[in-house]
Amino acid sequence: xxxxxxxxxPVTLSEEAFxxxxxxxxxxxYPSLFWYVQYPGEGLQLLLKATKADDKGSNKGxxxxxxxxxxxxxxxxxxxxxxxSAVYFCGSGAGSYQLTFGKGTxxxxxx
Amino acid sequence: GAVVxxxxxxxxxxxxxxxxIECRSLDFQATTMFWYRQFPKQSLMxxxxxxxxxxxxxxxGVEKDKFLINHASxxxxxxxxxxxxxxDSSFYICSADLDWKQFFGPGTRLTVx
Numbered sequence: 001x002x003x004x005x006x007x008x009x010p011v012t013l014s015e016e017a018f019x020x021x022x023x024x025x026x027x028x029x030y031p032s033l034f035w036y037v038q039y040p041g042e043g044l045q046l047l048l049k050a051t052k053a054d055d056k057g058s059n060k061g062x063x064x065x066x067x068x069x070x071x072x073x074x075x076x077x078x079x080x081x082x083x084x085s086a087v088y089f090c091g092s093g094a095g096s097y098q099l100t101f102g103k104g105t106x107x108x109x110x111x
Numbered sequence: 112g113a114v115v116x117x118x119x120x121x122x123x124x125x126x127x128x129x130x131x132i133e134c135r136s137l138d139f140q141a142t143t144m145f146w147y148r149q150f151p152k153q154s155l156m157x158x159x160x161x162x163x164x165x166x167x168x169x170x171x172g173v174e175k176d177k178f179l180i181n182h183a184s185x186x187x188x189x190x191x192x193x194x195x196x197x198x199d200s201s202f203y204i205c206s207a208d209l210d211w212k213q214f215f216g217p218g219t220r221l222t223v224x
Contacts, residue, residue: 004154008152036215038215041217042217043115043204043206043214043215043216043217043218044155044204044206044215045215046212046213089155097208097211097213098157099155099157099213100154101154101155102154103152103153103154104154
């Protein structure tokens with residue numbers, strides 16, 4: 001079956017540091033790939049997505065590129081802010097249904 | 112827009128009792144809602160897909176007689192954990208479909224003593 005593996009946290013960074021959260025997937029066929037973010041006390045929100053190989057999803061300064069050859073979808077941001085502190089989930093699925101999630105990575109950004 | 116709420120946000124109950132969790136789409140109608148469970152340091156696992164006016168579709172390994180799902184209206188789905196036991200303690204999250212996108216609720220923390 002499908003599975004998603006993402007780096008375990010927690011990750012603590014200083015403001016303006018570079019962020020990478022690794023994510024790899026296994027799937028039959030070519031799934032869509034997602035990053036969701038969960039701020040404290042709120043539900044998961046779609047951060048970005050990519051639907052085919054070499055697509056780059058981007059939003060709020062975050063980026064991730066669908067790499068078929070390495071089955072990866074790493075999340076990056078050049079300069080994190082305190083407001084980026086949250087839990088980030090990598091996911092794969094057939095469109096937006098049948099989502100398979102990673103375990104989540106908690107990011108804390110300190111001033 | 113596209114806000115999903117859950118109630119309660121946390122609940123503590125005694126072993127053997129039943130607990131109902133509500134999931135509401137506040138500003139849209141959702142024919143389809145989903146229920147997930149998340150154990151500490153684990154992934155969200157899809158438990159069931161709930162369709163308004165019909166029976167829920169449960170994922171393999173999820174006991175449908177234990178986790179009763181009712182989706183009686185286009186804005187409300189309920190999950191009832193019957194005869195709860197400590198191993199049912201978990202974080203339960205729902206989502207609602209709008210235009211083939213899932214919008215998630217904030218989750219409900221269930222602790223069974």
